[in-house]
Amino acid sequence: MNMEFDEIRPYHDEELPQIYEELIADPAFQQVASAVFPEVPFEALAQKMRTCKTKLEFQKAFCYTILKRFARDTTQGVTLDLTAQTDKTSAYTYISNHRDIILDSGFLSVELIDKGMDTVEIAIGDNLLIYPWIKKFVRVNKSFIVQRALTMRQMLESSGRMSRYMHHTIKDKNQSIWIAQREGRAKDSNDRTQESVLKMLAMGGEGDIIDRLIEMNILPLAISYEYDPCDYLKAQEFQLKRDIPDYKKTQEDDLKNMQTGLFGPKGRVHFQVASCINEELEKLDRSLSKPELFSQISALIDRRIHANYRMYPGNYIAHDYLSGTQAFAGHYTAEEKKHFTDYIDQQLARIELPNKDIPFLREKMLLMYANPLTNYLATRTDNPK
Incomplete structure (x- = not known):
């Protein structure tokens, strides 16, 4: 057993009984579990936990149920299209754009279970592990830890260890992984892979x-x-960063973003898997400099993601609003336009700032919905798969 990864890896299945007992004894965990399953006595939840022999069994018994409830209560349906994924038994690294702190990877795993497949291991930043029980819970839930606030030297060591762990997970464990294409969410939805x-x-x-x-x-x-x-929270953050040069989000802000993302209405949600990039990687010129190589690979991943967005009326409406045209009027009705503009107004009203710059905030929110369409349109010229 490779001890190098002990600090960051998910728990091994044989470690689960001990961790279950630690969670069951934690008053903060008891409180959260009772709030999530108010109809079930906590002792019954504890007994159910103890019967789960593997991380996947735990996920199916608890996380699957919770996430299905979030999908039912806060979306108009979650869908996953895997047609481009040729081999359902191989392990893959899913690199995706990042919209929701918890639900991007959560909904993906639920949809994979519904298709008879294994769940993914999840890369999660340690800045989100605010309480001890959260750190234990996510490691039971197949997460591995991305260490953040480190010195340059520590960061290099930490990145090397995480990379070795991910290669080991794909190659030796045949276990798929989910990782966001960048650190944190793209606040303006202009999704770009960080080199x-x-x-x-x-x-x-x-x-x-x-x-x-x-x-x-x-x-x-x-x-x-x-x-x-979280669109209004992201817009609010744009103004705070504009007005306060050294503005930094707090743990309280992270918690509010997690809570808002979980419980807020999301409309329709779609996951579209693009084809594996291995063939394109093989075609690249290996003699290129490292910066040029990474730049080309980032662009390749970006094109695949951008070409596979699903567009909704709001994307077209926001794009037309910002361009001052009716270029996409054929993609939405007058009723859909009113619904979307009312929605933007409602979200703007939720922003709590002493000096709200409404035109600035409105533009930032509209950009969040227009940018995916802008990027999607840019891929139509080079026709990626």
Whole structure:
């Protein structure tokens, strides 16, 4: 058993009984579990936990049920299209745009279970592990930890270890992984793959950069939410950053974003898997400089994600509003336009700032809905798969 990964990996199945007992004894966990399952006595939940012998059994017994409820109560349906994923038994690295802190990976795993497949291991930043029980819970739930606030040297060591862990997970455990294409969510929905994520992935494995990334079986994944419950919080953050040069989000802000994302209405939600990029990686010129190589691979992943967005009326309405045209009027009705503009007004009203700059905030919110369409349209010219 490789001890190098002990600090960051999900728990091994044989470790679960001990962790269950620690969670069951934690008053904060008891409180949350009782709030999520108010109809079930906590002792019954504890007994049910103790019967789960594997992480997947735990996920199916608890997380699946909770996430299905969120899908039922806060969306108009979650769908996953896997047609581009040729082999359902291989392990892949799903690299996706990032909309919701918890639900991007959560809904993906639920949809995979419904298709008779295994769930994914999830990369999660340690800045979100605010309480001890959360850190334990996510590691039971197949998450591995991305360490954040580190010195440059620590960051290099941490990235190398995480890369080796991910290669080990794909190659040796045959276990798929989900990772966001960038650190944190793209606040304006202009989704771009951070080259630092690819550099980290290329630290582990064998051979040159291309060989190491081919080993990861990268599947770009496009996630499309009709409505982003956190849109007004993201707009608010834009104004705070504009007005306060050294503005930093607090733990309380992270908690509010998680809570709003979980419980807010999302409309329709779609996950579209693009084809694996290995063939395109093979065609790249291996003699290119590292910066050029990473730049080309980032662009390749971006095109795959952008080309596979699902568009909703709001995307077209926002684009027309910002361009001052009726270019996409054929994609929505007058009723849909009124509904969307009313929605934007309602969200703007939720922003609590002493000096609300409404025109600025409105533009930022509309950009969040227009940018996916702008990026989608840009891919129509080079026709990726």
